[in-house]
Amino acid sequence: MRAIKIPEKTVTRLSIYLRCVEELEGEGTASVSSKQLADRFGLNSAQVRKDLAYFGQFGIRGLGYYITPLRHSLEEILGLKRAWEVALVGLGNLGSALIAYRGFQEKGFKISVVFDRDPGKVGRRIDGIPVMDTGTIVSVVRKRKIKIGILAVPAAGAQAVLDALVKGGVIAVLNFAPAQLTAPDSVKVQNVDLSALLKTLSYHIARAEQPKPRTP
Amino acid sequence: MRAIKIPEKTVTRLSIYLRCVEELEGEGTASVSSKQLADRFGLNSAQVRKDLAYFGQFGIRGLGYYITPLRHSLEEILGLKRAWEVALVGLGNLGSALIAYRGFQEKGFKISVVFDRDPGKVGRRIDGIPVMDTGTIVSVVRKRKIKIGILAVPAAGAQAVLDALVKGGVIAVLNFAPAQLTAPDSVKVQNVDLSALLKTLSYHIARAEQPKPRTP
DNA sequence: TAGATTGTTAATCGATTAACAATC
DNA sequence: TAGATTGTTAATCGATTAACAATC
Structure with missing residues (x-):
């Protein structure tokens, strides 16, 4: 079993994604594709998908990512579920x-x-x-x-x-x-x-x- | 004439080099080699030389870099000669x-x-x-x-x-x-x-x- | 099913490190 | 001159971006 090296920059971007997702959630958006996310916040869609994929499968093919579950996942990954x-x-x-x-x-x-x-x-x-x-x-x-x-x-x-x-x-x-x-x-x-x-x-x-x- | 692209990271490291050089100057050191600098401050000597070389030739082969002139050069490059x-x-x-x-x-x-x-x-x-x-x-x-x-x-x-x-x-x-x-x-x-x-x-x-x- | 979008592999790009000829 | 170290080119490494088969 190989220990996959997660780049430091990926972790840094995770909190950017979280911020974007929080904003979308505040607007009542239910789901978002990596492309939409990238266009709106000036990111690269392939990078978004790749970064997230280090930690699991959070998306649904043909649809994108459900906002609220994604936010929870990001908070979990970043260790923000506790004070x-x-x-x-x-x-x-x-x-x-x-x-x-x-x-x-x-x-x-x-x-x-x-x-x-x-x-x-x-x-x-x-x-x-x-x-x-x-x-x-x-x-x-x-x-x-x-x-x-x-x-x-x-x-x-x-x-x-x-x-x-x-x-x-x-x-x-x-x-x-x-x-x-x-x-x-x-x-x-x-x-x-x-x-x-x-x-x-x-x-x-x-x-x-x-x-x-x-x-x- | 090609406009050489200077990496952002090089500029960031310049202020690290400046800090190191200031410290050495405070100790009264006259000159330093990229190797000495790297060993002492946890840098890579090739990177130090390459970063500096983007901006000119500040060293002397066989000897290294004279501290005070190098500090002045770094301050000049970083635009720190003025308030x-x-x-x-x-x-x-x-x-x-x-x-x-x-x-x-x-x-x-x-x-x-x-x-x-x-x-x-x-x-x-x-x-x-x-x-x-x-x-x-x-x-x-x-x-x-x-x-x-x-x-x-x-x-x-x-x-x-x-x-x-x-x-x-x-x-x-x-x-x-x-x-x-x-x-x-x-x-x-x-x-x-x-x-x-x-x-x-x-x-x-x-x-x-x-x-x-x-x-x- | 057809269209869309993911997860992932392959290609590209850039940055770091190693090597070495030039030269003090 | 011999030894040391630069400036620079070449090799390596890692990260970003593109492409696409898998699949919702």
Whole structure:
């Protein structure tokens, strides 16, 4: 029996499909073909079918996909049928921002503990969430069986924090620190370098502004 | 003369290289080979050389790359030799968070105007930044010659805001709204769907927890 | 049954990695 | 000069897209 390798990009697209399907469901659509989905949301129909086929047979030949069952399947695959507890590390500007941001909680990801090393912050509660010392990460995360961590600390301390999270049993991390972190293969680290994203934008502007090479 | 297509991923990696080079420079290193760089930061040396070679010849055979000149070249390529003004649209939780977050300003991206449609917010100043009505995007952005926009509005209104930004002359957009937006090819849109990122993480946890197939 | 659309295999495309001649 | 490392071409790998038999 071969373990079929599912491309990372396929998983990323799954949440795009889910969003599209949610939208269609909201409009009361009963079923959709991969072609319709692709045309409407700017996707490729073959890719939609191939991506879905990694996980099972969700469609009906000659008809397409029933919306509601497909949504349920996507939620099941993505592990969204349950709520996840999340540990946030770093209560600086970005960390505070992420707590205030409701987007995560709405999607079933609940920040249930925050870690910071500033004694002035430790022991307080932010939005009802307890702030604990960074030194207690391993034990607290382990005790609460938390599997998802968010890193919102400066780059310099990020690796040590990641190590602690991993030691405590965390297996998926959203990292906002601009640093090349290392973790065991079993741990999934998603990097989000906001400044780097802006830098690629500035590259594109610089390219777009200067080159006025020749008017044919 | 052929226009060499530079892969998007190469541009993304450029800012990673810049970060590495900055770190080495901080340590007082004078030069580095692609191999050293790759070993230390978990990159591939051939890829480093190939990526850089898209933009010119920055190395010296037998020696490697001189750190400081390479940093300057990377900054020049990425358009970081100047400060950029940025227009932020949406002063909700995420928008406020992005203003409080110092990361952008530090890297030369200055949020110089914020747009919101809430009359209760318009006219005020946040952190010294004027809050203006969303209806004025086109004229304000055009007048100030702003080229970069950040979208922190709900998905429903995102396309209209993007259209306004583009009409005003913006050519690069960082989009936090979970929506499939369309823009002219000349406009670069970078999507950052934070919830989608968490969803791929929850997928990985779901995979990691269940499958305990057989112990050989 | 005829028409439509899936699931899947084959073809294409692009990106990564390896190899090496050029050259410091 | 000998050793090292670049810039670049060729080989490999993986992902996307096209094509089509299976089948609703």
